[in-house]
Amino acid sequence: xxxxxxxxxxxxxRQNLRQHGWxxxxxxxxxxxxxxxxxxxxxNTEMDRIxxxxxxxxxxxxxxxLLITCPIVAGLFLTRYLQxxxxxxxxxSLPLRREHLLTANxxxxxxxxxxxxxxxxxxxxxxxxxxxNRYLFEGADIWNWALVASILTLFLFCFTQFVGIFxxxxxxQGVVTCILLVLPVVISQLISLHLSIFLxxxxxxxxxxxxxxxxxxxxxxxxxxxxxxxxxxLGTYLGLSFLxxxxxxxxxxVRDSEQAGQAVAFRYMNPFFKAGxxxxxxxxxxxxxxxxxxxxxxxxxxxxxxxxxFGYAAAQxxxxxxxxxxxxxxxxxxxxxxxxxxxxxxxxxxGLTGYEKRVPSAEEISGxxxxxxxxxYTPEDSPEKGMGRTPYTGEQPYSADPDYIEAVRKLHLIVxxxxxxxxxxxxxxxxxSTRLTLAYKLDNGREMIREYLxxxxxxxxxxxxxxxxxxxxxxxxxxDWLDKDIEKIRLSTNEKAVVLSSSAEIAEFKxxxxxxxxxxxxxxxxxxxxxxxxxxxxxASEEATTSSHVRVSYSSSHYYSWKTSYQELARWLEQKGYxxxxxxxxxxxxxxxxxxxxxxxxxxxxxxxxxxxHMELARSQKxxxxxxxxxxIADILAxxxxxxxxxxxxxxxxxxxxxxxxxxxxxxxxxxxxxxALIPQ
Amino acid sequence: MIELRKVTKFFQEEKAVDxxxxxxxxxxIYGLLGSNGAxxxxxxxxxxxxxxxxxxxxxxxxxxxxxxxxxxRKIVFMPDTPxxxxxxxxxxxxxxxxxxxxxxxxxxxEELSIVFKLDQGRKLSRFSKGMQRQAAILLGLSCMPDVxxxxxxxxxLDPVMRRQIKNLLFQEVAGRELTVIISSHNLREIEDLCDHxxxxxxxxxxxxxxxxxxxxxxxxxxxxxxxxSHEIPLAAKLQVLHREQRGSVHxxxxxxxxxxxxxxxxxxxxxxxxxxxxxxxxxxxxxxxDAGYDAQPILL
Numbered sequence: 001x002x003x004x005x006x007x008x009x010x011x012x013x014r015q016n017l018r019q020h021g022w023x024x025x026x027x028x029x030x031x032x033x034x035x036x037x038x039x040x041x042x043x044n045t046e047m048d049r050i051x052x053x054x055x056x057x058x059x060x061x062x063x064x065x066l067l068i069t070c071p072i073v074a075g076l077f078l079t080r081y082l083q084x085x086x087x088x089x090x091x092x093s094l095p096l097r098r099e100h101l102l103t104a105n106x107x108x109x110x111x112x113x114x115x116x117x118x119x120x121x122x123x124x125x126x127x128x129x130x131x132x133n134r135y136l137f138e139g140a141d142i143w144n145w146a147l148v149a150s151i152l153t154l155f156l157f158c159f160t161q162f163v164g165i166f167x168x169x170x171x172x173q174g175v176v177t178c179i180l181l182v183l184p185v186v187i188s189q190l191i192s193l194h195l196s197i198f199l200x201x202x203x204x205x206x207x208x209x210x211x212x213x214x215x216x217x218x219x220x221x222x223x224x225x226x227x228x229x230x231x232x233x234l235g236t237y238l239g240l241s242f243l244x245x246x247x248x249x250x251x252x253x254v255r256d257s258e259q260a261g262q263a264v265a266f267r268y269m270n271p272f273f274k275a276g277x278x279x280x281x282x283x284x285x286x287x288x289x290x291x292x293x294x295x296x297x298x299x300x301x302x303x304x305x306x307x308x309x310f311g312y313a314a315a316q317x318x319x320x321x322x323x324x325x326x327x328x329x330x331x332x333x334x335x336x337x338x339x340x341x342x343x344x345x346x347x348x349x350x351g352l353t354g355y356e357k358r359v360p361s362a363e364e365i366s367g368x369x370x371x372x373x374x375x376x377y378t379p380e381d382s383p384e385k386g387m388g389r390t391p392y393t394g395e396q397p398y399s400a401d402p403d404y405i406e407a408v409r410k411l412h413l414i415v416x417x418x419x420x421x422x423x424x425x426x427x428x429x430x431x432x433s434t435r436l437t438l439a440y441k442l443d444n445g446r447e448m449i450r451e452y453l454x455x456x457x458x459x460x461x462x463x464x465x466x467x468x469x470x471x472x473x474x475x476x477x478x479x480d481w482l483d484k485d486i487e488k489i490r491l492s493t494n495e496k497a498v499v500l501s502s503s504a505e506i507a508e509f510k511x512x513x514x515x516x517x518x519x520x521x522x523x524x525x526x527x528x529x530x531x532x533x534x535x536x537x538x539x540a541s542e543e544a545t546t547s548s549h550v551r552v553s554y555s556s557s558h559y560y561s562w563k564t565s566y567q568e569l570a571r572w573l574e575q576k577g578y579x580x581x582x583x584x585x586x587x588x589x590x591x592x593x594x595x596x597x598x599x600x601x602x603x604x605x606x607x608x609x610x611x612x613x614h615m616e617l618a619r620s621q622k623x624x625x626x627x628x629x630x631x632x633i634a635d636i637l638a639x640x641x642x643x644x645x646x647x648x649x650x651x652x653x654x655x656x657x658x659x660x661x662x663x664x665x666x667x668x669x670x671x672x673x674x675x676x677a678l679i680p681q
Numbered sequence: 682m683i684e685l686r687k688v689t690k691f692f693q694e695e696k697a698v699d700x701x702x703x704x705x706x707x708x709x710i711y712g713l714l715g716s717n718g719a720x721x722x723x724x725x726x727x728x729x730x731x732x733x734x735x736x737x738x739x740x741x742x743x744x745x746x747x748x749x750x751x752x753x754r755k756i757v758f759m760p761d762t763p764x765x766x767x768x769x770x771x772x773x774x775x776x777x778x779x780x781x782x783x784x785x786x787x788x789x790x791e792e793l794s795i796v797f798k799l800d801q802g803r804k805l806s807r808f809s810k811g812m813q814r815q816a817a818i819l820l821g822l823s824c825m826p827d828v829x830x831x832x833x834x835x836x837x838l839d840p841v842m843r844r845q846i847k848n849l850l851f852q853e854v855a856g857r858e859l860t861v862i863i864s865s866h867n868l869r870e871i872e873d874l875c876d877h878x879x880x881x882x883x884x885x886x887x888x889x890x891x892x893x894x895x896x897x898x899x900x901x902x903x904x905x906x907x908x909x910s911h912e913i914p915l916a917a918k919l920q921v922l923h924r925e926q927r928g929s930v931h932x933x934x935x936x937x938x939x940x941x942x943x944x945x946x947x948x949x950x951x952x953x954x955x956x957x958x959x960x961x962x963x964x965x966x967x968x969x970x971d972a973g974y975d976a977q978p979i980l981l
Contacts, residue, residue: 011780015766086764092731094781095753253748258692258723258732267693 009096009104016108020077027070028116034062036123039133052137055124055145060225063149068221071113071153075160076174078109083170088260098252106161106245113153121146148229152221155237155244156181162244165251166269168262172318183280185216190283197295198349200356200419201450203374203437263318271337274315279341281311304345308338356419359412360440360448367398367441368405370466371476374437374449391478391558398441399471407469411462412438415452420459432456432644434463434526456526464522477517481558482510487540491562491573491582493533495658498581508572510537516566524565530640530664532570533582535560586633593653594636594679595624597665611643611663614651623680635672640664650679682707682860683728683828688737690720690727697723699884700737705877707827708858710850712875714868714965719881721864722761722832728862729758729830741828754783757826761833762810763817771801771816775823782824790823796845810837818846822853829853829861835870847874872961880965888968892961899964900942902933905953918945922967934959934967 017024038058056063081087081101091101125142127133160177167173195202220233229237251266259265264273285307286300293299312334316325351357376392399405420433433455440448454463466472473479489500489509500506513535541555562569573579595618600608607613618624627633636652643651643663650666666675683705690698697720705711715721726732728739730746730753739745744752765774779785794801797815799808805816814837821829829850835843851874853859865871868878872892879889899922906912912931916924919942923934930953935942939956946954959967 009780011777015777019767086760086762089726089731089758089760090764093726093729093753093756093758095750095756096781097748097750100750256733258726 009100012096012101012104013108013111016078016105017112020074020108020112023070023074023077024112024116027066027074027113028119030062030066030070031116031120032123034059034066035120036127039124039127039130039135041134050135052135052141054225054228055137055141056148056224056228058135064221064224067149067152068156068218070116071156072160072174072177074109074113075157075164075177076170078105079161079164079173080170081105082164082255082257082265083168083173083260085260088257092257098255099249102249102252106158109157109161110154113157114150117146117149117153121149144228148224148234151229151234151237151241152217155217155241158241158244158248162248162251165248165255166265168259168265172263181218182216185219187280187283190280190287193287193290194283194300194345195349196451197290197297197300201416201452202355203449203451263321270319273319274312275337275341277315278308278311278337279344281314282307282341285310304342305338308341309334312337357416358448359409359416360442362402362405362409364443365405365409365440366443367396367400368408368471369397369399369439369441369475370408370411370436370472371397372435372437373397373476374439374451390556391481395480397439397475399475401469401471404466404469404471407462407465408438408440411436411454411459411466412450414459414462415454416450418458420453420455432526460522467522467525468520470518473517473520477560478558479514479517481537481539482514485540486510486537487555488538490536490538491533491578492536493582493584494656494660495588496582496584498578500578505576509569512569512572513560513566516563516569517560520563520565524563527563527565528641528644529564530642531561531563532566532584533562535562584637586630586637588657589633589637590655590657591626591628592633592636592655593624593626594666594675595651596679596681597648597651611651611653615653615663618651625678625680627678632674632678635675636664636666639666639670641667641670682742683711683862684738684740684743685724685728686738686740688724688727688734688739690723690732690734692723696884698727698734701881701884701886702737703879703886703889705860705862707860708854709876710854710861710863710874712871712878713862713864713881714866714871714878715864715881716866720884721866721881724881725758725830725832725862725864729753729756731758755827756830757782757821757824757828758830759817759821759832759834761836763813765805765813765816767806768804770804771799771819774805774816774820775801778820778824782826784825786823786825789825790819793819793822793849796849811839811842814838815842815846818849822849825857827858827860829859831861831863833864833866835863835865835867850874868962868965878961878965880969888965890968896958896961896964897939899934899936899959899967900939901957901959901963902931902935902942902946903953903955903957904931904933904946904951905929906931906949906951908949911949911951915945915949923970934963 035055035058052058081091092098121142124145125139128137128139128142159181160173163177163180164170164173167176192202196204217237220229255265259267264270282304286303289299289303290296312330313325316330317323347353348355373392374397376390377395377397378393433453435451435453438450438452442448456463467476486506487501489506491498491500500509536557536559538555538557570579573582593615595615597614597618599614599617602617603610603613615624633654636654640652640654641664643665648665649668650671652664652666654662654664656662671679683703685701685703688698688701688703689696699720701724713721713724723732727734728741728746730739730749733747739747741752741756746752746756766777769777775790779787797819799812799816799819805813808816814834818834834846838846850859850861854861863871863874871878875892877889877891880887906929915921915933919933920936921933922936923932925932943954943956946956
């Protein structure tokens, strides 16, 4: 008999189409309903046709639903013969090799799934030139749609088929398929959460999020409306599909047909299945506990253990197909697995890898970054594009200044050596600190990123050396933004604002602001003095093409602080008469209520931060005083600091004429003799 | 025709088939007996190439079976509950088998269709269990296999149809030397069908016998001796499997040549002497009792 007759055995394909053809029909009908039919609907000749750059924009929710479910359902039904005993016996007793069965099944699945996609593309193409069509699109859009939809369909179907070789139950196969499709994202986030809790200096999740969400086909698919797949992504999906097909052939050959109905078709995979479920459940439970319990390590570890217990029980129940899993053997097994997994989680988080202590030597560093905005440096073509530009998009954060590199290294060395507490558990005796990301671009092309919560006291010399460097300020305060084409500058306080739009004034202003920022001392930068106002710098509007090829015109703004230390700027603004228009003056304020705040000890933990409670307590003891004296209010305004419950010597409630209130604080040294006399001690 | 050598097959952690060797000659009918869970079905599925044995070899006509379509083309396996594709009819299943088994005979299919008188266009799922079984046999025989493996085939058939099917199998065996393996948990059902019988228990083959040999070889003797003491020398001379006494009548189950046994008893000139053949069931019960097994739960 001819080989091809074996491999594309038409009677098997015919049988599959008879049995599972409804999936193809449903897929075709569904796609036709969400895509070509939409082109007829709401058609109004007077209305302009909507220009499309991607067919995924038409009824995307429906498309996504169909594109995900139909291939998976087809995969489940076509592997059903492996999972149910009677069909498995029949198919495997026939004079056919497993390769023949698999080939015929793959072929029938693809026939069922790809024909509807191509049919839909064909109908859409036919409608494309029709004038009654509600949408306007090009032939390339159809090709693109058909290609992406075909590859996604192929991938999801092959993946489901592949999972079916591993798993012996159809329902479990569906569940596992769906879990595995989102697992890469979830697990990498859970692991990065784990490391950020237990590994000193590990950067917080947000900086890796962008990268990992690409790892899940589900996430990718949901993004499809906004951004089409890149060639690389398409190639990856195609490659993975072939990989899964190949693996399916290999594994099917060694799969025992009597495993139909068993959870895991390969008995030696059972330990991995159990360990995998335990790891995921443990991490998930730990993440939940860390969320509820403020990342306290004890609770997180407890969460891991509890999750591992649940995971083990669930996996055992699935494998044994019974509730009855308690035995001495299984409790020992659980202990062993928990210990091994614990080790697996402990080793990377322990100091053993040298991660916590490692500081690159000056020779291997080609660039360095220190600051708080590291995760904002996103590549230009990220999906956020079109939503406005920030000073960080498309920029690279590194500076090659050797002095700066040395300063950052020194800071890093001392932080890594001392490891000041970075968890919130010691919140009540913590000192003011600053969250810093230290990033190195190394000679070998790699990046090394650490994130620390550095206390301001104790690390002054090192912080000062870093924060007073021009390179630091250039990135941290987005100085490059000021060199761009500025359209207007808006100065504002709560209710007052003034806009500079003459180019001469803009040029002068930005010159002074740059100088002010560059000359800020370390103390100025960490000062908690209330800013005089905000500065919004808006760039000339740009025409841009969004990732979805829609042309939009947008303008982007960045906000700067008008700090009290900017004396030169204040002088300039006063000269120009702008200061008077914007600054908060004593006339804007109705009254100020002052009190000496020594109530922390008398308040419960939950109320420590609640300034109203502090004030109420003071009022009840008649230790709060209200003043409407303009001179006093002017003194307060000149010295006011942002409220910080760690250091709030005197609490002040400012009532504005405009109707709102605002708490600020004054430090002991801020008090003028007049104020001191006023406040009841 | 069929040769199993030291076949072992595990199911989860249990040995379902434990080191079984078996030979079935071409053109014979082999009956595989055993209670539920004895491992019959596993052995048959291993033989049909559905299961891969953990160790040992399975050969049909000198060729391996598992993943060997050339061999499997000569084999048809009928499971204990017939399975057909959902929504299919006999006609549709026949189309399918026709395209899969190159030996399919349209002529045979038509001949058998007359015997079975089943509605070929009706959905098989609406058939009764017995009718489904008939359909499976109709389809299986039309594939013209050299080896037919039937798991509990007699279940659910009425006596007329049972007779009919037995006759069909005899015809096929006599006519074109079909080799049949049949499993059953009931000896009486297949007693008149088989040439060979093997009894499985706990995954092992307890005994395996040629039925004609068995019947010729074991005898029931009822005897009343002139003197009670005559019994003792006889027990020493003959291979006695079993002995009972009811009043003055002794009952012996004796293995050996019929003439020799008769001569040995006649020496003592007993008052009563009857030499009778055993039913198959009795033979097995005594044989297995001899081997240390309580036959009752095994044979049912």
